[in-house]
Amino acid sequence: MVKSPVRKPKKKVCAFCQEKIDYVDYKDTALLRKYISDRGKIRARRVTGNCTRHQRDVATAIKNAREMALLPYTSTAR
Amino acid sequence: MRHYEVMVILDPEAEERTVAPTLEQYLEIVRKAGGTVENVDIWGRRKLAYEINKKSEGIYAVFDVNCEADTVSELDRQLGLSESVLRTKVVRPVAR
Numbered sequence: 001m002v003k004s005p006v007r008k009p010k011k012k013v014c015a016f017c018q019e020k021i022d023y024v025d026y027k028d029t030a031l032l033r034k035y036i037s038d039r040g041k042i043r044a045r046r047v048t049g050n051c052t053r054h055q056r057d058v059a060t061a062i063k064n065a066r067e068m069a070l071l072p073y074t075s076t077a078r
Numbered sequence: 079m080r081h082y083e084v085m086v087i088l089d090p091e092a093e094e095r096t097v098a099p100t101l102e103q104y105l106e107i108v109r110k111a112g113g114t115v116e117n118v119d120i121w122g123r124r125k126l127a128y129e130i131n132k133k134s135e136g137i138y139a140v141f142d143v144n145c146e147a148d149t150v151s152e153l154d155r156q157l158g159l160s161e162s163v164l165r166t167k168v169v170r171p172v173a174r
Contacts, residue, residue: 023171023172025171026169027140064167064169067167068165069087069126069127069130069136069165072127073127073128
């Protein structure tokens with residue numbers, strides 16, 4: 001019998017909660033770069049493993065950084 | 079009185095030496111209105127992630143301001159009027 005593979009994804013813990021960071025700075029592009037794809041899109045929570053609050057903070061920070069041309073809206077690499 | 083953080087992108091054609099005096103002129107608005115200005119940080123020339131007004135780089139400057147809401151909006155307005163300012167952003171960093 002073929003058993004359908006049951007995948008148990010490892011539960012990720014929010015990096016910001018672990019580090020006890022409570023303000024995500026939009027100027028910290030090195031940090032924010034980790035949360036965008038190579039196309040410049042914001043990574044989904046299921047990828048980053050962030051909690052609701054920190055995912056929202058990261059998204060806002062990225063949007064602020066984009067307005068100030070610190071991060072791209074799109075990158076045409078590829 | 080509230081704490082604000084202001085970021086401006088200045089025209090890259092301006093000399094980097096002239097940046098501080100130009101900013102000072104605007105910061106005077108805050109001081110006159112009874113506010114204080116802290117840690118003026120000029121990042122210098124930096125490549126923009128995308129072009130703004132056909133320019134591919136800009137001179138970044140960040141400073142902290144303690145003043146009333148009206149004062150900071152006036153400062154933002156004045157900066158926006160200037161030809162040499164590409165973009166501005168005022169944020170209120172919470173919990174810090």
